[in-house]
Amino acid sequence: MPVARFDEAGRLAVDAALERGDAVVLPTPSPLAYVVAAKTVSAVNRAKGRPRDQPVALWEPRFEQVAPHLALDEAERRRLGWLLGVERVTALAPLATNDGAPGWLAPAARYGMALLFGVAWEPLAWLLERHAPLFVGSANRPGGLPAVDLRQVLTGFGPEVWVLDGDSLRDRARPHASTTTLRFVPGCGWEIHRRGIQDTLHATAGRSDYLADTLARADAALARRPLARRHEGRAGRQARRSRAADRDGHVLLRGPGARRARSHEV
Template identity: 45%
Template sequence: MTGTERAPVSLERAASALGDGGAVVLPNPAPLTHVVAARGAPTVNAAKGRPAGQPVALWAHHPGTVRDLDGVWDLAPDDRALARWLLAAEHLTVLVPVRTDTEVPAWTAPAVKDSWMLLFGARWEPLRPLLDRHPVLYVSSANRTGCSPVATTADALAAFPAEVAVLAPPATEAPATERRATTTVRLRRDGGLDLHRDGAQNHDHPDPADYLRRLRGRAREATG
């Protein structure tokens, strides 16, 4: 069966596929591209066609999961609040430092490299029934190694092998628009912010310093 002959699956079937240990390609709100997620990091990497041990992001979509990370991040309380806001409100991918004087939980290890944890935080309302069933997920851009992340369901069906389920787009999906992978920022131990990787959120801000200043300003307004 070729990718063009495949059909996307329902939300219930996608949730079941995750529960059975499979990988699923999921959409995100515009202007973000799709992601590939699974309950095991090696499954995400296998779907992408890359080495099983390659680091992936932890999908920090569930409030309980994020609370469990509070004592792991090597950040001041205000900066931990900033990290949560960057994930939940801005849908950024965020690198946060982890404490070196404590052992990280085993389930976070696939997202930690060189004392930095990679987190993805988008929690799109149409995906909530699926996400709530799986509070710990690993995630990466929905692309096969060497290719660009997929922006449509049709592209996902064509790009990924048959064993990787592809969720049907929600009825509320926005009209087609140019999409990009998420911007990645690094939140340092001293509270400083760096632009780690260009993406959808900073695309209209050619000056990284200007983008980060604006981001800080929105954070101050939102969190006080």
């Protein structure tokens, strides 16, 4: 597997791979894991060794490009922008039914929901400015754990996939894992849809309910109000968990009338 460094030659190699339509493995900021990214869903899935049409997430850090296509009011759009950009979760958000997903968003949509990965990170700003939106999945083969360092990446992918080595930019003493996934349920609010590193670290620190705390921090940041005024308000009422939140693994989406859940793995 060819390894690119964070220098001019490495940038050129990764840039060229994406321009050719290939997938590349990229680091994300601690405590998140490495990801596989490409301009097409098929390239991501080919690198991961799974069916070419398996759902993946859209990576578009410019939230203003995505927001108009979501069935959220202005307050929830602002909250989602904070959750993606600051908390760095993955999110399932409802699509506007009268709009339809544009071509660049459609591959990340299933059953009227869009799977969004919004991480913005300065070391990757040059890449996202040139290539976003991208499609992204966790850096692992089917059945494996997401790679959290270069060594794990190298054992999981073939020689045709370029990897950008970001270990020196990450805090390797910290636990790393895939992101927590949140889902917005119309009429009910936000729920934890899949456990991940954010809620795990929150629980490890002995803090109170992750979702309620996160929504309260979002509201406080957006409204510039003290946290204490939000804990028992809207954030607390909307904080609830889905059945999928009680187990690690795939994000599950159920379509109208579906008899069983479908995998929506990142």
